Structure formats: structure tokens, C-alpha cells
Amino acid sequence: MIGFIYHERCLDPMNLRDLRYLLAVAEHQHFGRAAAACGISQPTLSVQIRKLETLLGVALFERTRRAVVPTTACERLIGHVRAAVAEADAMLAEARTLRDPLAGRLRLGIIPTLAPYLLPLVFAPLREALPALEVEPWEDQTAALLERLRAHDLDAALLATEVDGSDLASRSLFAxxxxxxxxxxxxxxxxxxxxxxxxxxxxxxxxxxxxxxxxxxxxxxxxxxxxxxxxxxxxxxxxxxxxxxxxxxxxxxxxxxxxxxxxxxxxPLAVPAGRTVRIVWRARFPRRAAVEAVGEVIATRLRGFAEAGARAV
Amino acid sequence: MIGFIYHERCLDPMNLRDLRYLLAVAEHQHFGRAAAACGISQPTLSVQIRKLETLLGVALFERTRRAVVPTTACERLIGHVRAAVAEADAMLAEARTLRDPLAGRLRLGIIPTLAPYLLPLVFAPLREALPALEVEPWEDQTAALLERLRAHDLDAALLATEVDGSDLASRSLFAxxxxxxxxxxxxxxxxxxxxxxxxxxxxxxxxxxxxxxxxxxxxxxxxxxxxxxxxxxxxxxxxxxxxxxxxxxxxxxxxxxxxxxxxxxxxPLAVPAGRTVRIVWRARFPRRAAVEAVGEVIATRLRGFAEAGARAV
DNA sequence: TCACCATGATAGGCTTCATCTATCATGAGC
DNA sequence: GCTCATGATAGATGAAGCCTATCATGGTGA
Known part of the structure; x- marks a missing residue:
């Protein structure tokens, strides 16, 4: 979306804090109690509200001994104020759930010769071990996965080849x-x-x-x-x-x-051969913990698979 | 509305400014250019974004030489950020239109023996002289009007009596x-x-x-x-x-x-008698200018009315 | 009527923090 | 291998938010 103005220095001093103060005064209709509710002193609140009034060029409250009454201008503005504060709070709440690196979406690329056979094995263990992590599988060939990984369209990938490039990191999961x-x-x-x-x-x-x-x-x-x-x-x-x-x-x-x-x-082959499945991610990917947790779950599930698989034949 | 939390001092440092910075970086995907767009230096922007990341406990951008890419967490948050900033901007825009004291709603009480005869005379002049002012007439008897005025349910009132009380002010308009x-x-x-x-x-x-x-x-x-x-x-x-x-x-x-x-x-009466119509408002009403402008328009329209009215009979 | 109380405004000082310039670290490209 | 671009870091500076103390004012009750 174009059109946002970042550069409004003359208006910038308006703080989310000030908007909360405004809501507090509007609700309590009393500076002292509103200040207490905000955890600040009454003079501070008075100054901040007056600052906001000066900034907006609009009287927000009519001060009387009896009561502090919002002006009609204030009533027109307060809807926006409430909405802005609510959005900010929603953002904070969202951030709080995202704070857990083992939560949120993880877009995981998988090569086609692996996906149909590995996914059924690890889906349940992943859900159990990392309930907050939404693993989104994406099936494609190695080159395409690496391209998407480097383009930030994937967060990690399960490959059966070594990867080069200092921008990527990897860990082997199982043979x-x-x-x-x-x-x-x-x-x-x-x-x-x-x-x-x-x-x-x-x-x-x-x-x-x-x-x-x-x-x-x-x-x-x-x-x-x-x-x-x-x-x-x-x-x-x-x-x-x-x-x-x-x-x-x-x-x-x-x-x-x-x-x-x-x-x-x-x-079995006369000379045993195979491939090593690895999980790959961008070296600078900030949620490395999530990737390694996924890798750990998969490695644990597949531990001893090579021998078991060989014996089963 | 109950339930808003004003007292979040640990979270308070989050500023609308910071949110604008976040939007700028997300759009430009480049700290230098985003800083220029915000009118601040690149180090300042880097520090503020990092502060925001620390505050939220979430990495917002993946920094590469090539590009600065928003993380999935950032993508989840940015909708709320945009909404919050947009609401704040809407609030500022609204305040800008409200800044004119001669704009907005003015709730005007009028006594019943005056309203039906005065309003038709002054409606057009008011619309012409104060086009941005929405005068909302409210018809009731004197005592009720004064009560509503003191309760902030009215902004001003047209009465035909003297008013007492230091909380009110008035101006005579015409005899x-x-x-x-x-x-x-x-x-x-x-x-x-x-x-x-x-x-x-x-x-x-x-x-x-x-x-x-x-x-x-x-x-x-x-x-x-x-x-x-x-x-x-x-x-x-x-x-x-x-x-x-x-x-x-x-x-x-x-x-x-x-x-x-x-x-x-x-x-006519042998000994001429009459009443004086006054406009009354709360002494602390912040939009006194609007009230006086309305009074002036009415007084001007009714200038010389007493003599003209007497002659007409 | 006068003292008292409640309430919001003001003053002065302190601390935090946003901002700047200067510089460093690192990786890409010629 | 040198240079350029880019983001991070350091230290200094000034603004502003906050506090305590105090003032101004109007309502209340003896």
C-alpha cells in the first residue's frame, strides 16, 4: 500500500502512550484516578493531555471542579484512538504468541522422492513435539527448493544432497x-x-x-x-x-x-549405498531453533532406520 | 468500554513512530532508503528497529547484504501495524478538520416561545456565515435547558431570562x-x-x-x-x-x-415592556468562539428588530 | 463566613532515550 | 585483492517524560 507518510516529524511526538492516557481520562473523567490507572502522577498526566491538545489543536476535555467532560471533538476522535490502541494491543498480543520460536508457520520444502514416504512417518511426531508449529510442506525438486529457500519463500528444506554456499546451513538427519x-x-x-x-x-x-x-x-x-x-x-x-x-x-x-x-x-546391494537426508536453512534465518527442532524430531523418528530398513528386506 | 489496559509500562516504549519506521523498512527493504524516507539517519533506524524487535521478542527482518526481508512474524504483525498507524492518521486528519473552532457540531438549546419564530429567521444566515458549524437546535423550557447545559448535553442555549451562577456566561443578543x-x-x-x-x-x-x-x-x-x-x-x-x-x-x-x-x-403597550434574548454557555466551554459567532449572527440578523417590530403594528 | 478539602495546573530538577556523526564489519563485484 | 555498499556499533547531545513540591480555585460544612 502506497501513500503512508512516514515523515511527519511535526506530528510524530504523538505517542501510543498519550493515546492510552487520553482513553483513561475519558473513561475516569478524573485526572487523579486516570493517572493512578496509568501508573503515573497526576501532574504528568495533566501535562501530557495538554501536550496532546496542543498537538491536535483541539480541546479534548472541559475541566470543571466537578468533572472532566470530553468535548464533542474528543468524542469524534476517541473512536479512532480506541481503534489505534486496540490494533497496537492486538499486535502486541500476536507478537507474544510469535515470541516462542517454536511457534508459527514454518514453510518446509521436501524433495518428491522423499515427501510421500517421509511425511506420513513424521507428521504425528511433529504435531506432538511442536504443537504450536505449523509445518507447511512444499514439494519440489532440489534446485527449485534451493531457489525458493534463498528467495525467502521457504524457511527450510529437506534434501538428499550436500549444499554449498555460505548463505546456507544444514544438518544431516538420517541415512x-x-x-x-x-x-x-x-x-x-x-x-x-x-x-x-x-x-x-x-x-x-x-x-x-x-x-x-x-x-x-x-x-x-x-x-x-x-x-x-x-x-x-x-x-x-x-x-x-x-x-x-x-x-x-x-x-x-x-x-x-x-x-x-x-x-x-x-x-540389498552388494556394496551398500544410499543417500543422506539433510535439513537446510538460510544461515541468517532467525528461527533457527524451530528448524533444528523439526530436524531433531525427524532424526529421532528415523533413528536406526538404515539398519532396520536393511534388515526388513 | 472496559478492559483496556492503560498500565503497560513495560510495553509502553512502543511508539507510533517506531511503527512507522517498521512500515518504512518493510516497504523499502533497505535501511538506508527507509531512513531517508523517515527523515532520520540510518543508524537511528537500525537502533529503533532492533529496539522494537527486542521489545516484541520477535525478529522482524532477516538482514542480508542483498536485501532486508520481513520475517513471517513481521508479515503477521504488519497488518495490525498498518491498521494502527492508519487509525492514528485518521485521528490526526479528523483533528485537523476539528481544529477550526467554527466547525463541528454545536448543540443549541432554545426556549419554546422563541424557537418556532426565531429559527426560520436565523437558519439561513447561520448556514451562510458559519458553513462548517452544524447547529443542532434543542427545544425545551428554560430550567431543562440550563440543566442540560450544565450536564454538557448542550453547548449553548438561547434564553429570555438572566442566568446566575459563575459557571455560566451569557451575552444579550436582542430585545x-x-x-x-x-x-x-x-x-x-x-x-x-x-x-x-x-x-x-x-x-x-x-x-x-x-x-x-x-x-x-x-x-x-x-x-x-x-x-x-x-x-x-x-x-x-x-x-x-x-x-x-x-x-x-x-x-x-x-x-x-x-x-x-x-x-x-x-x-403596543402603554408602557413598553419586553424581554431580552440572551445566548448562554458554560464559562469553561472551550469553543466559546463558536458560541459568540452564533450569537453575533443572530444579533446582526435581529438588529433594530425591537423598533421595526413596534412600528409594524 | 471562614477554614478546609478536593482537584487540576504549574515549576524545577532528574533521568531516560532518540538522535546525530564517526567508525567498524562484512560480503559482493570488478 | 581492492573497492563499494550496507548494516551495526560507539559516544555525545539534546529533548521530553516523569517526579515531588507547590499553587489556584471552587465547593463544603461547622
Whole structure:
């Protein structure tokens, strides 16, 4: 909104305090009692009210021995005064609830290969541990999340990659192993353990931009990015393709349940590999405490997940 | 309205000025430019914003080399801040229009024997001379008007009696002669001049409480108040009774036209008598200028009325 | 009628705080 | 690596808010 005038130095001496004084005198119709209600001395109140009258150029009260009666001008003004003071008080009250760093909204970015599988696990613990914090998830790929984070459109993000830049800080939360995902009828499905290179032959990967795509290709020794012709838009699509026998892939551990539900066979890798999930925030973000609390809840919930996940297969 | 807290000394240092500073920084997203817009130095602005943050216990801005970005807490608060500042500005604007003492509402009491005849004469001149003044007439008897005046329910009153009490002040506006009012067929109607004592025999007067009642009786030498049995509620009723031949009365000059319209014969008194119309206000009323301006307009409009009225009969 | 009381205004001194100029710290860009 | 831009910090200064003490005034009661 344009049009506010900040520079009104001649009018600036008007204080919220003075407006409270005005309300007090209007209510008590008595300087002494109003002063007591405001916790100041009567002379101070008299001076301040007179100052306000001079400032406004309007007599606010008619002083009598008997009573102090608001003028009609005062009655016209006092509605605005009440509203201004009420808004200021509302602001203070709002600030009081916001004072708790573990309260308020926290916009949290999450990568697509993590969100559908992690969120159901941590939603309840977050609500329990941080009831005043409204975590707003935002799902997008790593690059987009980092851009939004740097643009202050997000407060933090859950990523599976290292981040660079001194403007960002991060903390690792948990390690997520990769598992070989095979169609039930696949030749490798009988093995206890699958070698990465064997997987590479008919591996399917996600579309560009997903960090999991590059990581899966790297694990299989296809770091040049020459994956198969299929580029699935989502991990869910990819799993359905594998289940249908179009090829193999690597799935992150948290998606194991979804993969098995689709009829996919999961096997550990001969040389265990995986990714580390981290929470990232701007180094200057003032509510670091909230971010770290969220990270702590997630890390606690996922503690021992890597081993448990590996055992479960 | 109860429930406002005046005594919040720990929170009081929050100033409207600081809120304007906050809005400026939020808009410019730059301390230097915001400071310039506020007409203060950048260090001052930095200190004040930090003070406000400390006071609220909430970080309001995330400072970067590149930009100064409002935090989500700030975004939640800024609506209230804008509203508070807007209300304060509205109050200042209202005060600016009220600053003119010749503007605003003026509640003016008028006695019933004067109002219907005076108001039509002075309404247009008042609107022309004091266009910003909203004169609100209030018709009642003298005692009620004085009570309302002292209770601040009226700002001034037009009376036809002297007022006592150091709490009130008054100014005489014009003299209003009394005229003998006779039915057309009345024996005295043929005279050029009527003696007061002759009138006294069958005089009709107003009900108790009308100052005109006592004044008429006094003029006729019936100061004991032993008037006729009729006690008319209004001068209009009284005139109709006279016109119907029930008796005589004294009418104030401004009502001459109405009396003649009713078919009443008017004659001057042998010993001219009348009443003085005054404007009365509380001695401590701060808008004395408005009252005196109204009085001046009325006095000017009625200048020379006593003679003109006497000649017209 | 006069002393007394209540109430708001005024005076003088003290303390706090908003403001300034000068300077520092830090990160971006050439 | 130097320079510029930007916000933070330090110390000095002046205004203003607050207090206690006192005055002025008008209503009240013996």
C-alpha cells in the first residue's frame, strides 16, 4: 500500500502512550484516578493531555471542579484512538504468541522422492513435539527448493544432497540406504544380494532434476548420465514400471513399503549405498531453533532406520 | 468500554513512530532508503528497529547484504501495524478538520416561545456565515435547558431570562418587545395603545415552566402568579385561544406575524415592556468562539428588530 | 463566613532515550 | 585483492517524560 507518510516529524511526538492516557481520562473523567490507572502522577498526566491538545489543536476535555467532560471533538476522535490502541494491543498480543520460536508457520520444502514416504512417518511426531508449529510442506525438486529457500519463500528444506554456499546451513538427519528393485520374474530376484553393475543393464531412472536420478546412475557406474530411455516423472510411476517388468531401479529405503506393495522384489546391494537426508536453512534465518527442532524430531523418528530398513528386506 | 489496559509500562516504549519506521523498512527493504524516507539517519533506524524487535521478542527482518526481508512474524504483525498507524492518521486528519473552532457540531438549546419564530429567521444566515458549524437546535423550557447545559448535553442555549451562577456566561443578543394580543372583537382592540392593567382582567398565560408566563404576569401586575385558569402548553395554542375570543395575552414580538395570521389584533403597550434574548454557555466551554459567532449572527440578523417590530403594528 | 478539602495546573530538577556523526564489519563485484 | 555498499556499533547531545513540591480555585460544612 502506497501513500503512508512516514515523515511527519511535526506530528510524530504523538505517542501510543498519550493515546492510552487520553482513553483513561475519558473513561475516569478524573485526572487523579486516570493517572493512578496509568501508573503515573497526576501532574504528568495533566501535562501530557495538554501536550496532546496542543498537538491536535483541539480541546479534548472541559475541566470543571466537578468533572472532566470530553468535548464533542474528543468524542469524534476517541473512536479512532480506541481503534489505534486496540490494533497496537492486538499486535502486541500476536507478537507474544510469535515470541516462542517454536511457534508459527514454518514453510518446509521436501524433495518428491522423499515427501510421500517421509511425511506420513513424521507428521504425528511433529504435531506432538511442536504443537504450536505449523509445518507447511512444499514439494519440489532440489534446485527449485534451493531457489525458493534463498528467495525467502521457504524457511527450510529437506534434501538428499550436500549444499554449498555460505548463505546456507544444514544438518544431516538420517541415512537412507538404496535397495535394488526388481520385477518378481527378474533373473536377479533370486539372489540374496545384487551387484550394482548387474543392475545397470536395464535400470530405469527418474526424469532430469531429481537428485535420485543422478545418485542411482552414479551407484551403478553410469555417472555419465546415459540412463535408459525412460524418464519417469515420479518415483511412484517408476515403481509401477518396474513392477510391470520394464526394468530395474534403485529405490530409497523409505519407499520400500510402497515398492513391495506394488509387487516389487527388493534386495540389498552388494556394496551398500544410499543417500543422506539433510535439513537446510538460510544461515541468517532467525528461527533457527524451530528448524533444528523439526530436524531433531525427524532424526529421532528415523533413528536406526538404515539398519532396520536393511534388515526388513 | 472496559478492559483496556492503560498500565503497560513495560510495553509502553512502543511508539507510533517506531511503527512507522517498521512500515518504512518493510516497504523499502533497505535501511538506508527507509531512513531517508523517515527523515532520520540510518543508524537511528537500525537502533529503533532492533529496539522494537527486542521489545516484541520477535525478529522482524532477516538482514542480508542483498536485501532486508520481513520475517513471517513481521508479515503477521504488519497488518495490525498498518491498521494502527492508519487509525492514528485518521485521528490526526479528523483533528485537523476539528481544529477550526467554527466547525463541528454545536448543540443549541432554545426556549419554546422563541424557537418556532426565531429559527426560520436565523437558519439561513447561520448556514451562510458559519458553513462548517452544524447547529443542532434543542427545544425545551428554560430550567431543562440550563440543566442540560450544565450536564454538557448542550453547548449553548438561547434564553429570555438572566442566568446566575459563575459557571455560566451569557451575552444579550436582542430585545424583544411584548405586544398586547386581543381578539378582533375585543373592546380594547380599537385603542392605539393598551394599558397593561386593562389587559390583566382576562389575560391567558402559558403553563408553568415557560418564562414567558411569569414575565407576562409580571408586566400585568399579577406577579403573584394568579393567572387565569387556562394554562396553554404552547404559544401556538395560546394564540388560537385568544383568536377564538377566550381572552387576551402578551405575545413576544417575533411571534407577531403568527398572531396576526391567526386573526389576532396586536397593540403596543402603554408602557413598553419586553424581554431580552440572551445566548448562554458554560464559562469553561472551550469553543466559546463558536458560541459568540452564533450569537453575533443572530444579533446582526435581529438588529433594530425591537423598533421595526413596534412600528409594524 | 471562614477554614478546609478536593482537584487540576504549574515549576524545577532528574533521568531516560532518540538522535546525530564517526567508525567498524562484512560480503559482493570488478 | 581492492573497492563499494550496507548494516551495526560507539559516544555525545539534546529533548521530553516523569517526579515531588507547590499553587489556584471552587465547593463544603461547622
Amino acid at each position: 537412507e540406504p538404496f535397495l535394488a528393485a526388481l520385477p518378481a520374474e527378474h533373473p536377479l530376484a533370486g539372489r540374496d544380494v545384487v551387484a550394482e553393475t548387474e543392475l545397470a543393464r536395464d535400470i530405469l531412472v527418474l526424469a532430469d532434476g531429481h537428485c535420485l536420478r543422478d545418485q542411482a546412475l552414479a551407484v551403478c557406474g553410469r555417472g555419465d548420465g546415459s540412463g535408459g530411455t525412460l524418464r519417469a516423472a515420479s518415483l511412484s510411476t517408476l515403481l509401477n514400471m518396474v513392477a510391470a517388468g520394464y526394468g530395474t531401479t534403485l529405490v530409497p529405503g523409505l519407499a520400500a513399503g510402497a515398492a513391495q506393495d506394488a509387487g516389487i522384489v527388493l534386495r | 424583544e418587545p411584548f405586544l398586547a394580543a386581543l381578539p378582533a372583537e375585543h373592546p380594547l382592540a380599537g385603542r392605539d395603545v393598551v394599558a397593561e392593567t386593562e389587559l390583566a382582567r382576562d389575560i391567558l398565560v402559558l403553563a408553568d415552566g415557560h418564562c414567558l408566563r411569569d414575565q407576562a404576569l409580571a408586566v400585568c401586575g399579577r406577579g403573584d402568579g394568579s393567572g387565569g385558569t387556562l394554562r396553554a402548553a404552547s404559544l401556538s395554542t395560546l394564540l388560537n385561544m385568544v383568536a377564538a375570543g377566550y381572552g387576551t395575552t402578551l405575545v413576544p414580538g417575533l411571534a407577531a406575524g403568527a398572531a396576526q395570521d391567526a386573526g389576532i389584533v396586536l397593540r
